[in-house]
Amino acid sequence: MRDEARRRELLEELDRGLPAGRIITDPAVVSGYAHDEAEWAPYGTPSAVVRPRTAEEARQIVRTCLRFRAPIVPRGAGTGLSGGANAVEDSVIVSTEAMTAIKEIDQRERLAVVEPGVVNDHLRAACAEHGLWYPPDPASAPWSTIGGNVATNAGGLCCVKYGVTRDYVLGLQFVTGTGELVRVGRRTAKGVAGYDLAGMMVGSEGTLGVITEVTVRLRPARQPEHTVAGYFDSIVDAGRAVASVAEAGLEPSALELIDRHCLEAVDAWKHMGLSTEANVVLLGRTDSAGPAGELEADAVLACFEKAGATFAVRSTDQQEADALFDARRLAYPALERLGPVLTEDVCVPKGAVPDMLARIEETALRHDTLIANIAHAGDGNLHPLLITQPGDDAAKKRAQAAFDDIIAAALELGGTVTGEHGVGLLKRNGLATEAGPAVLALNRAVKDALDPHGIFNPGKVIADGEGM
Structure with missing residues (x-):
């Protein structure tokens, strides 16, 4: 909607159809809604942000945008990491942040x-x-x-x-x-x-x-959890421990990996002292009821030791156990303090975790890129974090090449391009490779059926000209 008069007409009609205070057009405020947390994902300038408080208001917004064929970008809290909530040029951002009941x-x-x-x-x-x-x-x-x-x-x-x-x-x-x-x-x-x-x-x-x-x-409400911590010299050894847990038929309630880069970033920020003790930490939890939970935790501990843990223990201190998992949750924001972070989100079969982690290390060396690793390792969902310095265009180019190579490696190992962050803008090419033309056509057919005028989040998930 490049026509300024048409844009004003749209905003006036939206304003007439909604209670006061729902529409934001102040450029300084609107700019804060233009993108999510995906590093380097492109975004346009929205015409306005609209914050409905009821379902009927949301319907009114969609009907008005339909009449003007104005693109709509639905948005939650903007914490996404794939560019899925990024504004399309002249779009209307529909933020559901006020619908909190x-x-x-x-x-x-x-x-x-x-x-x-x-x-x-x-x-x-x-x-x-x-x-x-x-x-x-x-x-x-x-x-x-x-x-x-x-x-x-x-x-x-x-x-x-x-x-x-x-x-x-x-x-x-x-x-x-x-x-x-x-x-x-x-x-x-x-x-x-x-x-x-x-x-x-x-x-x-x-x-x-x-x-x-x-x-x-x-x-x-679930039973109290038992926490197991394992320290490893190498990320591949930690990956072998993950595979060992799966081979043993164990079902932990959490199995998380944090590498040294992440530990150092958390220590620099929160002074927790973890990076002095390990290169890689693997955190497991079990929540089966009664003695079964303790036996399961002991079995996880044995898997860690079998895979070469330099230190492994079942924690008896709940405060200490919670601190370890706090460090896992703090890893991403801690790394963001070091520079722009391009976040991966590949998922591979559990047995392929050691191989995938080795390939990530090789990719970091090949492209001279700092890659930190956190992972929901228990289900093969890995989050390599590619870090560059602001303004270093050469490093950015290398990181983007590494990003593509990691996706290719995950697919080669029978995995998928995204385990939980979504495709958004960053993974569209990866999805095309993973799904193939016939499946992309099925996605296109679903999109056309539910959004026949193509106003919802255009250009996301499937590249323009290919589908969604």
């Missing part, structure tokens, strides 16, 4: 009904008051919202045992590309009526509609 927590049916702007940790805290638990726990849980988690099918530390967001979404309400407000899914324990449209919306990254309500499955 937890409408219902049903103890008998073990479900919650929430608006998309509810922060993940806030939902978890509310559920805990009822003796219930919402498992998906991305590292951004203190800030990220349920709507954004649904859009990217977010995972987290405990998804190795309990699954990702898709496993907990029972139903959704959303606005379609024709401006209809619809409900899909169910509230019952079982239900197979029609296609799984709720499941299809999970991971769609704002390309199929604006989510206005989410019904999620809950679990009973």
Whole structure:
């Protein structure tokens, strides 16, 4: 919408159809909504930010944008790492941050009904008051919202045992590309009526509609966890420990990896002293009830030792155990303090974790790029973090080449280009390689059916001219 008069007409109509205070056009404020946390992902200048507070307001926004064929970019908290919430030029950013109601927590049916702007940790805290638990726990849980988690099918530390967001979404309400407000899914324990449209919306990254309500499955509050820590000289040895845990048939509630680069960054920031003790730390947790949990923790410990841990112990100090996992969650923000971070999100079969970690090390050397590593290692979801200095264009070019090589290596090992962050802008070429033309065409058909005018998050997930 390059026509300035047309843009003004759009904003005036939006303003007439909504209560006061919903529309933001101040460039200084709007610029803060123009992109997510994805380093180097391109973004345009939006025409406005609109913050609906009800589903009906969201529908009104979509219908108005439809009349003007104005692109819509749905946005949660903006914590994404793939460019999925980045503005398209002259787009309308529809931020669901003001839709924060937890409408219902049903103890008998073990479900919650929430608006998309509810922060993940806030939902978890509310559920805990009822003796219930919402498992998906991305590292951004203190800030990220349920709507954004649904859009990217977010995972987290405990998804190795309990699954990702898709496993907990029972139903959704959303606005379609024709401006209809619809409900899909169910509230019952079982239900197979029609296609799984709720499941299809999970991971769609704002390309199929604006989510206005989410019904999620809950679990009973879990047992206290047992923590196992292992120190390793090499990242490949730590990878072998991950494979050993899988081969033993163990199901830890978390199995996380942090390398020396991350430990040093956390120490420099929070002075925790971890980097003086290990090159790589592998953190495992088990939460089976009673003696079974202790036996499981001992079995994880044995796997660490078998793989060559220089030190391994089952922690008996809960405060110490929590500090280790705090360090894992702090790794990404700590590294951001060192310079721009390009975040990878590949996932490989658990047995391929040692090989993939070795290939990441080789890639770092080949491209002369600093690559730190954190990982949800227990399910093969690796997060190599490529770090450059601001203004170093040559280093940026090398890092981008390394980024592509890591994706290629993951696919070669039978993996996928993204485990939980989504495709957005950064992984479109990788998705094209992974999926192939026939599957991309199926995605295009779904997109055309739900968004026939192509207004939702254009250019995301599949490159322009190829699909979404």
